[in-house]
Amino acid sequence: MYAIEAQNLTYTYGIKTPFEKTAIRDVSVQIPAGEFVGVIGHTGSGKSTLIQHINGLLRPTSGKLLLNGKDIWENPKEIRKVRFSAGLVFQYPEHQLFETTVYKDIAFGPTNMGLSEEEVRLRVEEAAEFTGISSALMDQSPFELSGGQKRRVAIAGVIAMRPEVLILDEPTAGLDPRGRDKILDRLRRYHQAQKNTVLLVSHSMEDVAEYCTSALVMNRGTLFAYDTVENVFCRTEELEQMGLAIPAITQVFHRLAAAGIPVSRNVFTMDAAKQALSAALEGRGRNA
Amino acid sequence: MHESILCVILYISMACPGERILALTEYIHAVNLSFSYQNEPEAPQVLKDVSLSVEKGSFVAVLGHNGSGKSTLAKHMNVILLPSGGSLFVNGMDTSLEEHLWEIRQQVGMVFQNPDNQLVATVVEEDVAFAPENMGVPPEEIRRRVEEALRTVGMWDFRDHAPHRLSGGQKQRIAIAGVLAMHPDCIVLDEPTAMLDPRGRREVLETIHRLNRESGMTVILITHYMDEAAQADRVVVMDSGTVIADGTPKEVFSQVELIRSAGLDVPQTTDLVHWLRTEKGLDLPADCLTVEEAADAVAKLFS
Numbered sequence: 001m002y003a004i005e006a007q008n009l010t011y012t013y014g015i016k017t018p019f020e021k022t023a024i025r026d027v028s029v030q031i032p033a034g035e036f037v038g039v040i041g042h043t044g045s046g047k048s049t050l051i052q053h054i055n056g057l058l059r060p061t062s063g064k065l066l067l068n069g070k071d072i073w074e075n076p077k078e079i080r081k082v083r084f085s086a087g088l089v090f091q092y093p094e095h096q097l098f099e100t101t102v103y104k105d106i107a108f109g110p111t112n113m114g115l116s117e118e119e120v121r122l123r124v125e126e127a128a129e130f131t132g133i134s135s136a137l138m139d140q141s142p143f144e145l146s147g148g149q150k151r152r153v154a155i156a157g158v159i160a161m162r163p164e165v166l167i168l169d170e171p172t173a174g175l176d177p178r179g180r181d182k183i184l185d186r187l188r189r190y191h192q193a194q195k196n197t198v199l200l201v202s203h204s205m206e207d208v209a210e211y212c213t214s215a216l217v218m219n220r221g222t223l224f225a226y227d228t229v230e231n232v233f234c235r236t237e238e239l240e241q242m243g244l245a246i247p248a249i250t251q252v253f254h255r256l257a258a259a260g261i262p263v264s265r266n267v268f269t270m271d272a273a274k275q276a277l278s279a280a281l282e283g284r285g286r287n288a
Numbered sequence: 289m290h291e292s293i294l295c296v297i298l299y300i301s302m303a304c305p306g307e308r309i310l311a312l313t314e315y316i317h318a319v320n321l322s323f324s325y326q327n328e329p330e331a332p333q334v335l336k337d338v339s340l341s342v343e344k345g346s347f348v349a350v351l352g353h354n355g356s357g358k359s360t361l362a363k364h365m366n367v368i369l370l371p372s373g374g375s376l377f378v379n380g381m382d383t384s385l386e387e388h389l390w391e392i393r394q395q396v397g398m399v400f401q402n403p404d405n406q407l408v409a410t411v412v413e414e415d416v417a418f419a420p421e422n423m424g425v426p427p428e429e430i431r432r433r434v435e436e437a438l439r440t441v442g443m444w445d446f447r448d449h450a451p452h453r454l455s456g457g458q459k460q461r462i463a464i465a466g467v468l469a470m471h472p473d474c475i476v477l478d479e480p481t482a483m484l485d486p487r488g489r490r491e492v493l494e495t496i497h498r499l500n501r502e503s504g505m506t507v508i509l510i511t512h513y514m515d516e517a518a519q520a521d522r523v524v525v526m527d528s529g530t531v532i533a534d535g536t537p538k539e540v541f542s543q544v545e546l547i548r549s550a551g552l553d554v555p556q557t558t559d560l561v562h563w564l565r566t567e568k569g570l571d572l573p574a575d576c577l578t579v580e581e582a583a584d585a586v587a588k589l590f591s
């Protein structure tokens with residue numbers, strides 16, 4: 001049984017209107033529980049459309065979406081429950097924020113889950129800490145925040161629900177580098193502690209290489225690959241052809257290997273890069 | 289207009305004697321600019337005494353942590369916000385004088401942080417035509433500009449789509465096209481590539497660099513991508529409403545600790561070379577920015 005399974009999933013926007021557009025076509029993929037999946041793909045490739053199926057926001061035009069082996073549309077009346085177990089942070093935080101204060105916005109999800117006031121307060125504080133929202137901002141209107149601050153509030157609102165499946169649509173767009181690293185670190189720890197499944201949509205190949213255990217690649221509305229991060233980033237030419245890239249650090253190692261320096265081309269993270277260079281430098285000492 | 293330029297020259301020559309000639313080439317000039325979103329004395333100052341000038345035809349990247357005041361500063365350049373203290377001049381025009389509003393808005397195009405706030409029409413083509421129409425550009429010329437702008441951002445095929453039915457990155461491209469069609473003298477881009485794929489980012493960056501080079505368009509680029517900032521002529525770093533660093537990319541990014549303390553980062557390439565210098569004690573240049581520079585520097589260790 002898989003945490004998430006798509007079976008021949010197809011979705012068409014605006015059926016029988018002039019705007020009719022099939023955004024994803026015949027996508028089949030099986031994601032085991034506990035994966036930290038990086039979802040990548042060119043602009044308009046269908047990433048947002050695909051992930052909005054996982055929490056039941058979109059209903060397949062054809063095909064199925066299963067959570068823990070169960071078709072989420074088996075009983076459409078129960079679809080609200082799916083929204084509590086699969087939490088989605090939208091690509092645009094503005095689409096998610098609506099309360100009068102930051103506190104109320106983060107508290108909205110847990111309150112709706114029927115938690116006690118005390119538990120809600122704990123969760124809001126925890127989520128604010130998680131995303132780096134200072135207590136000074138709690139009483140401010142979410143609409144009077146900077147872009148990156150809004151993004152943090154939107155992430156906090158979903159984290160506070162502690163969903164079994166956590167889906168984030170380009171959550172680091174607009175975050176400053178420290179905020180990005182801190183939130184991704186916290187996500188990784190949360191994922192390791194809770195053993196939940198995380199999907200991270202991102203255009204940063206560096207972040208996907210650094211944090212994810214597997215990568216799902218969309219291309220022109222179809223699934224191009226679902227594989228380990230290493231296997232995906234070995235397919236340099238294909239990725240570049242579809243508008244993607246490999247991490248900058250990997251590009252450095254490609255050049256070094258091409259120049260005859262004894263290092264692997266397949267170095268995807270900063271830690272791996274440092275280890276590889278340390279080893280190569282030591283080797284240099286011995287050979288000389 | 290001539291009067292106001294004179295005013296600036298006078299003002300600046302009083303403020304900093306000897307810098308008279310510089311003033312003529314300054315496109316944006318902030319003098320002790322302060323700003324607060326509330327009108328109360330106790331209200332937090334979002335911009336604190338910022339003095340900054342941007343030369344005509346230059347390409348300046350603005351970095352800074354979330355909430356450091358980048359968008360607030362940008363909105364002053366397009367007169368969406370007015371200074372609470374100090375002043376801002378755009379091409380010699382004081383933004384606080386209402387008579388300059390129209391002229392400044394024609395000269396300075398702004399791409400907002402969230403494209404949703406910018407897309408106004410129900411059809412992509414009309415959206416891109418909106419600003420030039422308002423500026424009174426003749427219809428024939430508008431059609432030409434719209435096609436040119438949409439082709440530049442790779443969205444010509446989407447010209448009769450509805451903007452709100454596009455993906456995030458597609459919306460971002462339309463917002464950029466809308467401003468390009470104005471043919472502005474200066475373009476202020478607030479995180480224009482935040483949601484683009486790697487190729488899209490590269491293409492948009494190449495386009496604004498080309499316009500900067502070929503038409504002398506002044507570019508102010510706000511970004512959280514350090515590699516984009518590395519390609520600018522100049523990098524300005526904001527921290528809690530003040531400017532804490534200002535220099536060429538090599539000058540700014542070689543100060544790795546300062547950059548990190550401001551909540552920012554250096555490109556992976558710079559990080560690797562910095563680690564070799566500090567942890568391994570190797571003699572490498574402190575200012576490697578690109579993949580090529582980093583690879584060449586490391587390769588030398590093995591030759």
Ligand SMILES: Nc1ncnc2c1ncn2[C@@H]1O[C@H](COP(=O)(O)OP(=O)(O)OP(=O)(O)O)[C@@H](O)[C@H]1O
Binds near residue numbers: 014044455
């Ligand atoms: N509401 C809509 N109506 C019609 N077509 C749509 C709608 N939303 C998206 N599309 C189209 O469906 C396709 C897939 O869009 P989607 O938003 O899933 O892409 P994406 O991979 O998330 O892109 P991005 O990286 O730009 O966010 C695009 O071609 C887009 O134009």
Ligand SMILES: Nc1ncnc2c1ncn2[C@@H]1O[C@H](COP(=O)(O)OP(=O)(O)OP(=O)(O)O)[C@@H](O)[C@H]1O
Binds near residue numbers: 354
């Ligand atoms: N409309 C508003 N009303 C009140 N305060 C605001 C408003 N917009 C922004 N602020 C506050 O002003 C400060 C600066 O915000 P600004 O949007 O300029 O930051 P920024 O540097 O662009 O950040 P980001 O990288 O997150 O976009 C922040 O503390 C923010 O909370």
Ligand SMILES: [Mg+2]
Binds near residue numbers: 048049455
């Ligand atoms: Mg999307």
Ligand SMILES: [Mg+2]
Binds near residue numbers: 360
């Ligand atoms: Mg901003």
